[in-house]
Amino acid sequence: MTDELKIDTVIIHFEGKSIPAVVRDGAVLLPKSLASPAPRVRSYRILGLTGSPRDLRIRSVKPSASYSTAAVAKRVIDVLGNNTVAALLGVNQDRPGRWASSKAEPTEENRMQLADLDAFTGHLLATFTPEQAVLWLEGHDPHLGARPLDVYRLEGAAPVIQAMKAHEQGAFA
Structure with a gap:
């Protein structure tokens, strides 16, 4: 696949809830409720995307x-x-x-x-x-x-x- 798929938001399904998350520069920005302190998220099912959820990675979190x-x-x-x-x-x-x-x-x-x-x-x-x-x-x-x-x-x-x-x-x- 030569063209990179660009998305602004995704839906993360976690503990029976659908939670919107932002995708910026190919990285999913997790809501605080999933990010702290040790998330129990095993996998993400992203609606509208094909491929393995494991392909989705958070590259970094930068101070601002x-x-x-x-x-x-x-x-x-x-x-x-x-x-x-x-x-x-x-x-x-x-x-x-x-x-x-x-x-x-x-x-x-x-x-x-x-x-x-x-x-x-x-x-x-x-x-x-x-x-x-x-x-x-x-x-x-x-x-x-x-x-x-x-x-x-x-x-x-x-x-x-x-x-x-x-x-x-x-x-x-």
Whole structure:
């Protein structure tokens, strides 16, 4: 075969779930849920492709300045504001600004919380206008049974992101 098949996304079937994954430069970028710490993935069945799933390999994962702690902190502060970020992460108000300016490094737990908050803000901005986002975050969401901000503080990003996806798809509880 002389022509290389180029794909932007694939579907990985794992533990009875279909999970979308991105293919970039011939490498599948696994979602975090499959990548850490020791995935139990034995094989991938990629829809629409012929050949063995074993032919598909991840070449490397490269660090990127756009995902540095400072860059992530700056992004979430730009979207939500320093005080809101501090409140959502449960840290002193000076912490996010110090992380954004590289004057301090967050703990491992805070780095994971920042990554979740970054994903959360990305979904928020993809789903709502800024004005709608404020109303939705502070209002009662039927999918969550509470205010999304309160659920985020108690349970983290995952259930709130799921509620955003449900809202986007027009699902109502």
